[in-house]
Amino acid sequence: MLANADLHIHSPFSMAVSHAMHPEKLLPACAVKGLQVLGTGDALHPVWQKEWKPFLSNSQGICVIPTGEIEDDHRVHHLILAEDFGQFDQLRDLLAPKSRSIGSNGRPHVYLSGEEIAQKVHEVGALIGPAHAFTPWTALFAYHDSVAGCYGKEHIDLLELGLSADSSYGAGIPDLLDVPFLTNSDAHSPMPEKIGREFNRISVSGNLTPRNLLDCVSTGNIAMNAGFFPEEGKYNRTACVRCFMQYTSEDAKRHNWRCPADGGLIKKGVYDRARELSRGIPGQRPPYLHLVPLGQIIQTIEGVSSPQTKKCRAIYNEFILTFGNEIDILISAPLSEIRVIHPGVSDAIAALRENRVILHPGGGGKYGTFSLI
Template sequence: MQNIYADFHIHIGRTVSGKAVKITGSNSLTLSSILTESSERKGLDMIGIIDSHVPEVIQEIENRISNGQGYELEKGGIRFDSLTLILGTEIEIYDQNCHGPIHVLVYLPNLAKMKHFSEWLRIRMKNINLSSQRIYEEAIIVQEKTKELGGLFIPAHIFTPFKSVYGKGVVQSISEVFDATRIDAVELGLSANTMMADQIEELHAYPFLTNSDAHSTPKIAREYQHMLLQSPSFTDWDKAIRGVEGCKIIANYGLNPVLGKYHETICSDCNSIVIGTHCMKCGSKHVIKGVSNRIKELSTSSCSPARPPYIHHVPLEFIPGIGPKTLDRLLDYFGTEMNILHRAEKDELASVVGYKLAHLIVLSRQGNLTFKEGGGGTYGKVIG
């Protein structure tokens, strides 16, 4: 069995020819830069590229395989040196009952099935070359197609105020939109943790995933999971989700929810925290409901099932005093961010960046940092 660190929600910003895929993604967020950042700097073992349905992305992956830079695994996924890439796509669903827009993630085991799915999507969306596009099809039909192809179906960032199953405020139960029996797991998103999500009893049936939703290379692995797998492959990831044959999710690493952009309800006009339906500071009724408030509305349970621990991870870039040059010094010495965050001793860290920063990194590991809360699209901040 192998200890595996994985982030399964990474966007492609631009293709190798420079065409936009994720419009809001960084121009430098290419397949090449993702592979390099994920393996050499972050120290991940598996990643999910969720724009793998785009024909030019498929072509680039096939070209790399033809050039001997990677190969398809028998158990699913594509191996590039020490990193396994899982093929995925993010789709926007908007059903006839006005449930939506809702983002979902579909993962498939190999290129042949992703190419088939891409062609299936092409006649159901306006632009197959862009990320997170609306599909003109019912959610249950998408689930059926996913299962036909041996794929995994996962609702994305399920609480964020925009484009998630619970976030808009219309859906009270996940079964209003989806076939609950064809959901393999749910992705929590940056403003919720396991303890918050388990206040909703219907979610007790599903494993939780914590992924970055990276729109730039530095954001890769700001949330991730630690798993125990026989091998870093699609099949064994599926087994870990189901908790069979010794494969399992050991821990979810995610932001402390107060750091998330949508944790608190915020006035969109003056950015003040709002309690109620309008801003007491400026009087505006233009508010963005925070994840914490939305979960309280949906809460149906005071108990939680047995789950892997949720560890409040603070990305190194969030820690005060760790700028690009300091991070480069740490990486030069320790190799990868996973080594810095999980394996380096405090004295070793102090020898590179001094006692103060080493102490903050250790406090982060222990979940003992203090924060200023985020909301309304603005991240929270680490105070110390």
């Protein structure tokens, strides 16, 4: 079977996360989105574990996988996937002597290297790899030129691309030749524009269980990655973090990485960083489907300030009532049937499916935008 999986979210115990991020909200949100698998996020946090435990046997048809994120002593973030919470309990015990926030922060800082953390993760039988690997803050390629530069002799089981990259950004990097790529939302809110905004379509043999899902990830049995156009990400292009003026790498170097307009830091974009690291012919990868959340499409067509306006929500809810879930609407629902509900949305989805999109790249911390041809 094919299962849509979002394996990286956060809890209210992490910074800047909605107080609505609780299992009783998240599981229905998955059904609306069209997800069959959800990572818990923040599984090292004992209180967050307790919130999830009543839902593990009554997960409303959603396969729940314990997942978490850790920041190492060089500020690199790591994504961890496990079969059960017991493995995260063991990991917490192993990491506790090197962390002051292991029991209080959903995404704790641990005073160990990436290699040392990966050793301990593998010791408890879990999977690990860099989170949002290309992002110019708190990421593998923000601070290292190679996987070994961070993880030493320890192997990685996966690599999360992040919102500002797609598979093409990593396909030409020799270090990543045999590493499965993941695309996850990193959601801080259960709103449909956030949860599942990036997801993995995983081909699962047998029952949909955490063990089977982890086996699929570790063997690269991923049928498709889906998510943003990379240009929509906040850090796709090299840009000033104050005024968001974009620069070529050459111009940024010439200005010593300081914006001549306001003196702000110029941060290297994911697009330029990936080009620096790529060598030779890109390796073959599963197809990557570029999507825009349905709420964002409705917002754009209606010309309003937010997908959360009353009008947008009413249109969105009518779509879900008719078709069942958002992913099916975006990918496979007949355009003629979409048109019955909203001709403008039908035209927009047709343009997206046919790649008739003009992208206005983001950078420096400002999301990119799109317009339709």
